[in-house]
Amino acid sequence: MKKIIGTSAFALVTSALVIGPASAQDYPNKPVTAVIQMAPGGPTDLIVRVIQQKMGEELGQALIIENKAGAGGLIGIKNVLSAHADGYTLGIATGSSHGVAPNIYENLPYNPTKDFRxxxxxxxxxxxxxxxKAAVPDCRYETFIKKLKENPGEMKYGSAGIGTLAHMTGAYFLAETETDMLHIPYRGLGPAMIDLQGGSIDALFDNISSARAHLKGGKICALAIQSDKRLEEYPSIPTYAELGLPQLNKPTWYGLIARAETPDAVILELNAALNKTLDSESVANLYKGMGVQPFKSTPEEFSALMQEENEFWKNVTEKINFAKLKL
Known part of the structure; x- marks a missing residue:
């Protein structure tokens, strides 16, 4: 049996051997698929593809990536929900899927805690x-805010779709700054970035991992970063806290999930392979170049993080009086 990591590894493995539907020794015996609920080129896609080769090596089977974009990420999530609970189809949990969505939809077709592990x-x-830069030629946050206040509702911001983290971060930003912009949803941040560079929209609440390559192109500029301190690679970008908005200074996370009925031993095998992948120097360097930090956890620690995210967005939606949406 491969070495397993995690604070409760012994208890979970013992349980799996007693129940017996699958064991870490039997898994995996074929390729594993990770379903990304966003379009290629966006932050979710880029972050997951970094681990593709190395995690496949750790598992001893190929890790296949499939993009199932649309409906603010719901199409991809539902695709994972309809798969067999055997660990061969994985999903990507984000602040959108497990924090935002449960608090903005009346009839969400999945329960983030009961349907997934x-x-x-x-x-x-x-x-x-x-x-x-067409909207903010001097690349100054103060100029952006001044223009928003002088032209309420005229400027446009894009997102990866209705109900996504990019959408709700924008809604939260507008409420806290007492400004207004027209929201334009896309099927992912990749398509939205294309329109931002072309001038069809004025702003985007993106992730540094996907925005960084475009910042070098000269058509867009960064005005604020969600980080406890300025990034070493971009020392000129102020944090939201520096700009008087500490409540917005919250980085997001990404992680892997499986169907709720997936056996304990399979979950632990996946967690071990993932954490070994994140320990890889090559993976760490790729993430560092993207401006993000590898973040290892046990399944239990990840569960607690999801609950914290859900509570955060519950408080935000209540604070800004966000009317729940119907699918």
Missing amino acids: PVGTLVMAPGVLVAS
Whole structure:
């Protein structure tokens, strides 16, 4: 049996051997698929693809990635929910799927805690407010806010879809700054970034991992970062706390999940492979270059993080009086 890590590994493995539907010795015997609920080129896609090769090596089977974008990520999540609970189809949990969505939809077709099991976290990732230079030529946050206040409802911000983290971060930002922008939903942050560079929208609440490559192109600029301190690679980008908005200074996370009925031993095998992957120097360097930090956890620690995220967005939606949506 492969070496298992985690604070409660012995208890879970013992339980799995007693129940007996699958064991870590039997798993995996075929490729494993990770379903990404966002379009290629966005932060979720980029972050997951970093671990693809190395985690496949740790599992001894290929890790296949499939993008199932649409409906604010719900199509991909439902795809995982309809798969067999055998550990061969994994999903990606984000602040959107397990924090935002449960608090903004009246009839969400899944329960984030009852329908899925946490495998482990991937990274902590700072969000970044980016704007087109056509809208903010001097790349100053103060200019952006001044323009918003002088032109309420005229400027446009994009997101990865209705109900996504990018959408709700924008809604929270507008409420806290007492400004207004028109929300334009896309099928992922990748398509939204294309329109931002083309000038069709004015701003985007993105992730530094996907925005960084475009910042070098000269058509957009970063105005604020969700981080406890300025990033070494981008020392000129102020944190939200520096700009008087400490409540927005919250980085997000990404992680792997499986169907709730997935056997304990399979979850632990996946967690062990994931954490070994995150220990890899090559993976760590790739993430560092993206401006995000590898973040290992046990399934139990990841579960607690999800609960904290859910509570945070519950408080936010109540504070900004967000009317729940119907699917």
